[in-house]
Amino acid sequence: SQTIHQWPATLVQPVGSPLSLECTVEGTSNPNLYWYRQAAGRGLQLLFYSVGIGQISSEVPQNLSASRPQDRQFILSSKKLLLSDSGFYLCAWSPPGGGIYIQYFGAGTRLSVL
Amino acid sequence: GQNIDQPTEMTATEGAIVQINCTYQTSGFNGLFWYQQHAGEAPTFLSYNVLDGLEEKGRFSSFLSRSKGYSYLLLKELQMKDSASYLCAVSNQAGTALIFGKGTTLSVSS
Numbered sequence: 001s002q003t004i005h006q007w008p009a010t011l012v013q014p015v016g017s018p019l020s021l022e023c024t025v026e027g028t029s030n031p032n033l034y035w036y037r038q039a040a041g042r043g044l045q046l047l048f049y050s051v052g053i054g055q056i057s058s059e060v061p062q063n064l065s066a067s068r069p070q071d072r073q074f075i076l077s078s079k080k081l082l083l084s085d086s087g088f089y090l091c092a093w094s095p096p097g098g099g100i101y102i103q104y105f106g107a108g109t110r111l112s113v114l
Numbered sequence: 115g116q117n118i119d120q121p122t123e124m125t126a127t128e129g130a131i132v133q134i135n136c137t138y139q140t141s142g143f144n145g146l147f148w149y150q151q152h153a154g155e156a157p158t159f160l161s162y163n164v165l166d167g168l169e170e171k172g173r174f175s176s177f178l179s180r181s182k183g184y185s186y187l188l189l190k191e192l193q194m195k196d197s198a199s200y201l202c203a204v205s206n207q208a209g210t211a212l213i214f215g216k217g218t219t220l221s222v223s224s
Contacts, residue, residue: 032210043118044157044201044214051210059211090156100145100164101209105156 002027006091006106013113019064019078021109023091026072031093033074034103035066038088050074051096086113116140118215120202125221126192134187134200134218142207148176148187149201151217157201160187189220197222 006023013019025031035047046059048066056066063082067075074091088110092103118138126132138146145164149157161171163178163185175188187200199217206213 034211041216043216044203044212046211046213049210057210100162101205101212102147102159102162103212104159108156110154 002031002093002104004091004093004104004106006109008109009107010110011112013081013111015083015113016080019076019081019085019111021076021089021091021111023074023076023106024072025093028072028093028095030071030096032096032101033068033072034092034094035074035076036090036092036105038090040087044090048076081113083113086111116204116213118202118204118213120200120215120218122216123219123221125223128192128194128222128224130192131188131190132192132220134189134202134220136185136187136202136215138183138185138202138204138215140204140206140213143180144205144207144209146176146178146185147203147205147212148174148185149203151199151201153198160200192222194222194224196220 003026034049036044038044050056050068064078088108090108091106094101094103120136145162147162148160151157161176168177173190178185199219201217202215203212
């Protein structure tokens with residue numbers, strides 16, 4: 001069966017510090033991978049998605065970036081965090097290929113930027 | 115533009131039936147999804163509809179009308195553990211992105 005791991009679970013960072021969140025998927029090959037952010041009182045916002053190694057699509061311009069160095073690894077980064085970057089960050093995966101793309105979520109990282 | 119609307123909050127009692135509505139206006143459509151999210155946790159997949167009609171999975175059913183841009187999630191025999199946020203999401207035409215509504219917070223009381 002497939003599992004998705006996301007860490008850390010919680011993170012408190014000062015404004016201006018860098019960020020690196022990691023997500024890995026097991027039990028599948030060439031998954032589609034996603035990063036979402038959920039701010040308080042707002043819906044899930046898609047930040048990035050990737051259909052393969054090195055292929056990243058950005059949905060929302062911001063000071064965040066994503067990379068996919070390996071097939072089942074997805075990393076969310078920032079060089080300098082802003083207060084507005086606080087939120088609940090969720091990684092998700094879906095099966096490759098055509099058809100219905102059910103997305104399965106990791107446990108999430110709660111980021112507080114102070 | 116893309117817009118998904120759901121009621122913000124709903125309340126119900128144990129054993130009752132509740133219907134959570136979702137209306138959408140999106141450019142492109144490849145399915146409508148419902149997720150459940152307990153406070154502080156990640157969303158978990160409940161059901162999806164691609165074609166018009168009703169899909170039933172145990173105590174949960176989901177309905178879709180593509181011509182009306184409308185869906186609902188029906189929860190039967192409510193239990194306290196059903197207290198959660200319910201997220202409606204629409205898949206874009208390519209199936210590469212889900213557009214989420216803000217969610218409906220359901221509170222079930224005894």
